[in-house]
Amino acid sequence: MALIVQKFGGSSVADANRIFNVAKIVTDTYQAGNEVVVVLSAQGDTTDDLIAKSQEINPAASKRELDMLLSTGEQISIALVAMAIEKMGFPVISLTGWQVGMTTNSTYSSARIRKIDGSRVRKELDKKRIVLVAGFQGINQLGDITTLGRGGSDTTAVALAIGLGADVCQIYTDVDGVYTADPRKEPGAQKLKEITYDEMLELASLGAQVLHNRSVEMGKRYEVPIEVLSSFSRKPGTVVKEVANIEGLHISGVAQDSNIVQVTLQALDKGPNAFSNLLSLMAKHKLVADMVSLWESSPGESNVAFTIPQQALDLCLELLEHNQEQLGYRSLQVNDGFSKVSVVGAGMAENPEVGAQMFQALYQAHIQTHQVVSSEIKISVLVNKEDGDRAVHVIHERFLGLSFL
Amino acid sequence: MALIVQKFGGSSVADANRIFNVAKIVTDTYQAGNEVVVVLSAQGDTTDDLIAKSQEINPAASKRELDMLLSTGEQISIALVAMAIEKMGFPVISLTGWQVGMTTNSTYSSARIRKIDGSRVRKELDKKRIVLVAGFQGINQLGDITTLGRGGSDTTAVALAIGLGADVCQIYTDVDGVYTADPRKEPGAQKLKEITYDEMLELASLGAQVLHNRSVEMGKRYEVPIEVLSSFSRKPGTVVKEVANIEGLHISGVAQDSNIVQVTLQALDKGPNAFSNLLSLMAKHKLVADMVSLWESSPGESNVAFTIPQQALDLCLELLEHNQEQLGYRSLQVNDGFSKVSVVGAGMAENPEVGAQMFQALYQAHIQTHQVVSSEIKISVLVNKEDGDRAVHVIHERFLGLSFL
Numbered sequence: 001m002a003l004i005v006q007k008f009g010g011s012s013v014a015d016a017n018r019i020f021n022v023a024k025i026v027t028d029t030y031q032a033g034n035e036v037v038v039v040l041s042a043q044g045d046t047t048d049d050l051i052a053k054s055q056e057i058n059p060a061a062s063k064r065e066l067d068m069l070l071s072t073g074e075q076i077s078i079a080l081v082a083m084a085i086e087k088m089g090f091p092v093i094s095l096t097g098w099q100v101g102m103t104t105n106s107t108y109s110s111a112r113i114r115k116i117d118g119s120r121v122r123k124e125l126d127k128k129r130i131v132l133v134a135g136f137q138g139i140n141q142l143g144d145i146t147t148l149g150r151g152g153s154d155t156t157a158v159a160l161a162i163g164l165g166a167d168v169c170q171i172y173t174d175v176d177g178v179y180t181a182d183p184r185k186e187p188g189a190q191k192l193k194e195i196t197y198d199e200m201l202e203l204a205s206l207g208a209q210v211l212h213n214r215s216v217e218m219g220k221r222y223e224v225p226i227e228v229l230s231s232f233s234r235k236p237g238t239v240v241k242e243v244a245n246i247e248g249l250h251i252s253g254v255a256q257d258s259n260i261v262q263v264t265l266q267a268l269d270k271g272p273n274a275f276s277n278l279l280s281l282m283a284k285h286k287l288v289a290d291m292v293s294l295w296e297s298s299p300g301e302s303n304v305a306f307t308i309p310q311q312a313l314d315l316c317l318e319l320l321e322h323n324q325e326q327l328g329y330r331s332l333q334v335n336d337g338f339s340k341v342s343v344v345g346a347g348m349a350e351n352p353e354v355g356a357q358m359f360q361a362l363y364q365a366h367i368q369t370h371q372v373v374s375s376e377i378k379i380s381v382l383v384n385k386e387d388g389d390r391a392v393h394v395i396h397e398r399f400l401g402l403s404f405l
Numbered sequence: 406m407a408l409i410v411q412k413f414g415g416s417s418v419a420d421a422n423r424i425f426n427v428a429k430i431v432t433d434t435y436q437a438g439n440e441v442v443v444v445l446s447a448q449g450d451t452t453d454d455l456i457a458k459s460q461e462i463n464p465a466a467s468k469r470e471l472d473m474l475l476s477t478g479e480q481i482s483i484a485l486v487a488m489a490i491e492k493m494g495f496p497v498i499s500l501t502g503w504q505v506g507m508t509t510n511s512t513y514s515s516a517r518i519r520k521i522d523g524s525r526v527r528k529e530l531d532k533k534r535i536v537l538v539a540g541f542q543g544i545n546q547l548g549d550i551t552t553l554g555r556g557g558s559d560t561t562a563v564a565l566a567i568g569l570g571a572d573v574c575q576i577y578t579d580v581d582g583v584y585t586a587d588p589r590k591e592p593g594a595q596k597l598k599e600i601t602y603d604e605m606l607e608l609a610s611l612g613a614q615v616l617h618n619r620s621v622e623m624g625k626r627y628e629v630p631i632e633v634l635s636s637f638s639r640k641p642g643t644v645v646k647e648v649a650n651i652e653g654l655h656i657s658g659v660a661q662d663s664n665i666v667q668v669t670l671q672a673l674d675k676g677p678n679a680f681s682n683l684l685s686l687m688a689k690h691k692l693v694a695d696m697v698s699l700w701e702s703s704p705g706e707s708n709v710a711f712t713i714p715q716q717a718l719d720l721c722l723e724l725l726e727h728n729q730e731q732l733g734y735r736s737l738q739v740n741d742g743f744s745k746v747s748v749v750g751a752g753m754a755e756n757p758e759v760g761a762q763m764f765q766a767l768y769q770a771h772i773q774t775h776q777v778v779s780s781e782i783k784i785s786v787l788v789n790k791e792d793g794d795r796a797v798h799v800i801h802e803r804f805l806g807l808s809f810l
Contacts, residue, residue: 016461050481054488056421061488068499069484072477076455079474083459083466094473098503099548120548143504143525 002167003125004029007039007135007157012172012231013077014044016084022231023084025172026130030090035125037164039135039157040081042073063108067137067147071097074134074153082132092130095120097137098145102156104138110149111138113156116163133160151212158215162222168239169219169226171211176230177238178203178210181254181396185389188396192238192252199252200240202344202378216240251345251354254396256388258339260290261313262371264305265320267297267330274328275304281327285319287312291340291373291380304329305371307340307382338370339388342380343395354399355379361398367391407572408530409434412444412540412562416579417636418482419449421489427636428489430577431535435495440530442569444540444562445486447478468513472542472552476502479539479558487537497535500525502542503550507561509543515554516543518561521568538565556617563620567627573644574624574631576616581635582643583608583615586659586801590794593801597643597657604657605645607749607783621645656750656759659801661793663744665695666718667776669710670725672702672735679733680709686732690724692717696745696778696785709734710776712745712787743775744793747785748800759804760784766803772796 006029008022022038030036050069054061078094085092101117124131135153138146148155154171161169175183176191178200183189195203197220204213210228219226219240229237268274275294282289289306297303308316313334320332348354358379362369367390370382383391411434413427427443435441455474459466483499490497506522529536540558543551553560559576566574580588581596583605588594600608602625609618615633624631624645634642673679680699687694694711702708713721718739725737753759763784767774772795775787788796 016458019462053421053481053485057424057485058488058492060492062491065484065487065491065499068487068501069481072480075477075480076458076474079470080458080462082470082473083463086467086470087463087465094470096473096550145501 001033001035003035003037003164005037005039005157005161005164005166005169006172007153007170008041008172008231009153009174010041010044010047010077011174013040013081018231019081019084020088022081022172023088025231025234026081027085027088027090030130037121037125037131037133037160037166038081039133039153039160040074040077041135041153042070043077043080046073046076064144067108067111067145070147071134071137071145074136078132078134085130085132090130091128092132093124094132094134095124096134097156098139098143100133100160102138102159104140104146104148106140106142106144106146108146111140111146113138113148113159116159118160118163121160121164151214154212154215155218158218158224158226161224162218166224169224170237171215171226171228172231173210173228174230174232175210175228176233176235177228178240179253180251180399181392182256186254186392186396188393193236194239194241195252196346197240197242198377199344199346202342203253203255211240251343251348251399253344254341254392254399255344256339256341256392258385258388259310260307260338260340261310261334261336262291262305262307262338262382263313263316263320264303264333264335265327265329265331266303266333267301268304269301269328269330275302278304278327281319281323282316285315287316287319291371291382293371293373307338310336335370337385338382339385339391340380341383341388341391341395342378343399344378346377348377348379357398358395361394362391365390365394367394406438406440408440408442408569410442410444410562410566410569410571410574411577412558412575413446413577413636414558414579415446415449415452415482417577418445418486423636424486424489425493427486427577428493430636430639431486432490432493432495435535442526442530442536442538442565442571443486444538444558444565445479445482446540446558447475448482448485451478451481469549472513472516472550475552476539476542476550479541483537483539490535490537495535496533497537498529499537499539500529501539502561503544503548505538505565507543507564509545509551509553511545511547511549511551513551516545516551518543518553518564521564523565523568526565526569556619559617559620560623563623563629563631566629566631567623571629574629575642576620576631576633577636578615578633579635579637580615580633581638581640582633583645584658585656585804586797587661591659591798591801598641599644599646600657601751602645602647603782604749604751607747607780608658608660616645656748656753656804658749659746659797659804660749661744661746661797663790663793664715665712665743665745666715666739666741667696667710667712667743667787668718668721668725669708669738669740670732670734670736671708671738672706673709674706674733674735680707683709683732686724686728687721690720692721692724696776696787698776698778712743715741740775742790743787744790744796745785746788746793746796746800747783748804749783751782753782753784762803763800766799767796770795770799772799 082094103114104111135156179189181189226240292306367387487499508519509516540561584594586594631645697711772792
């Protein structure tokens, strides 16, 4: 007997049919002799509908009242799924965020979980009940409802799994696992059986949005295995865990992000200090730079290049131009014609062959690389946007074709 | 400065326009220097929509989960109205049933209020905030959400008014007060300035559904004045209080209920004991008989007649037929051709003229009366259904035309 936390997203509970599909998965798990705790998101478009209602009345509504409003969405889901499970003849109870003691700080709309008092859930499990929990929501010290922000239900699920000491946290999504490349574009993409938390984090930051970073980071810190799987296919998914059983597999995926721009600052004349000023200035404004490179262009002068998400460009340029004197650069260049293509793999550090094979594949396909940055488990290159899909393909082909995959 | 509790029903908050109308009434009351606590129902058809969703999934869903589901409706209302009041620039906070400590028993879907811990509301009022409270809902000793059943938001409002020691509880509805007769049918109907709790209870039981009995009973027991008024007209309404300033007015209203059937049991041969058996049998099955009359038809034999709501007839007949031997009656007769017309007035007991005038009016209009029952503050007669409206009219005319009205 295991204790399993299962999380289903909004599309999995969008209508009565899908709700019964979820109820079937849950009760099958229960009938197999497991204790089951289920975290649910709001149905389909419920959250958007509620936001539209609030926008009509007051686009500048306080976040406290917004949380009061939005938290009803998940409450509706847990009640409806409970009714479906009752109909199937199984013992079940639904609980809101405050009922399970999901205590958060008071940052309304993007609250952080402080602690979980799992006693109510434990009590209900001991009564042999399936326990449904409203995702995305908590309660602060004032006794007010908070919400956890984007990906909040994943976070709820992993936090509950940690708090209850669950054996695994299953995140049901509309994909059936984590792939070596985007399966919609890359026919040869393979589903991974296992992947490490760090690899998952790198893949997520590269636009392969399967799990939200917060939940992966929590899983990593408390060592709770997270399984990503589909509520439609009912096949085993991909398990995210500390040490993945990679069996000779050195890369876990190839990903592409086209939604970036490269910014280059030429001739920083104030040395390394200018560079650290730049980074802290950007951090202060929550601008996350990726692929940061610094190189000496001439004695005493450096160039810096980095990528940022497209939508952050305006803010970034305003900042840089406003601080040109302080930062001490001569000119600034923006290039939005690049895609970022990355290879991720925990086995990469010990195997320089990966990088070599990657660049050989790109070279043979006549794909130009404009910038390269590598870390322990990732190599990212900038290629021309029109080469992006082809770059993913040739790299993926190369590794699938090699014996060490 | 007064402490005022205001309650708005679902139609008053059905859309953004109406929500701002409510916000205007509330903030006007606040600006006049009052402390304001506002109880809200679910928007328009929200509750019906949620019930439809649950019916689709499980028509036999547990009441506990139904309460979990339905309580979201009022939570949506309080958040949206709070946003409207924020937009108008006033300090405001919304609170759910559990946040205001509305403790009930565990009879899900028709819970009874046990006690109110008003400390959170008091704290928010002391911060000069307008406090919005979700009606219809509470929390039981298990920490689970309950709902109060029909008319629950009125009950919430009166209970809060009692718990907070409010000066008045204003119930905003789609009518602007209590009338001497149904104003849609009787052009001469007059709005009452004041009415006693007992009169209000009699009128409510006669189909003049302005306030729910539970809230009137609570108001009476704890002597909280309840004002019934319209959220559209913004005119003073009718105040329900212990001693109404009737200024010579002996009747407070004429009402009609056509949704009844008369049941007659002939020749109960077991004397008064059979009668009490009958009443306790009906009470056990929550059948409320009205206009109960018992008369001796021949020595040692009695007849009993009473009215019950139309929809209770099947259950009633089943009970009576199943217990014919125990009750000891010979035959049973059902008549669904009658309407119940009643005159209510606290001043009636000391003024026999009321009854006399009533029967004279009916006689002169050639309206036959089939049964009559009178109490301290009410006289009810059964007339043929087709005479119902006319009966209300001639009685109403008569009293309006008399000097003592």
